[in-house]
Amino acid sequence: MTKTAVVILAGTGSHADRGRLVNRLETAKEFAQTDGDEVELIFDGAGTQWIPKLEDERNDYHELYRTVREDTSVCEFCSGAFGVADAVADAGVVTLDDHDGHPSVRSLVDDDYEVITF
Template sequence: MKAAILIHSDPSTGTEEALGRVFNALAVAHDLKQKNQEVRVLFIGTGTRWLAELSKADHPVHDLFEGVKDKIEGASSACSDAFGAADDVKASGFELLTGNQLPGTSGLPSIADLMADGYQVLVY
């Protein structure tokens, strides 16, 4: 099995739901990693804001984030631009993903490529 986990929830809402979504997404990534399954984590939409938050040592999900960091592919470039997260994504050391060259944007990750490569797509 191959899974691509797309994190779309917005940390700036400060809601338990947003925190629950990122926690559960990373918990699924951890579970798959522990079972030697292929997994990739991508941050899209307002979810691109999470990388700066999760990089903070005092964040409640930081340890889980560190445990699956090697499975994080990066964040959507266009979404990072649109939601003011591009500098934070770069500062966190992650890639800005541009496989889907959507006109008028800096590009987004290509979900079509992931699906063509046999990845099941999970959205949080």
């Protein structure tokens, strides 16, 4: 059994960012589909901009995102800073504000999660 937190920091501005997103969604999916594993998928920083795009059923990666949607959360502060707070709220995605409005990486480490960032 493993506990992994996959943190997506890559924004939506480039082909490379899209590649980072897809690779991390695939990573989260692999953990989510493995019996006994736990995964947390966290969109943080510029990565929060992906939520409204991934929630759109016409998006190329919508179905992949749906495979890990129940394990997904978003930085509350960064969703506001990057202008997607309303879209995140409309989507009903859990927001995290454990440490000064941001997710607490320390808490994840304390809970024995391996933290992977991209």
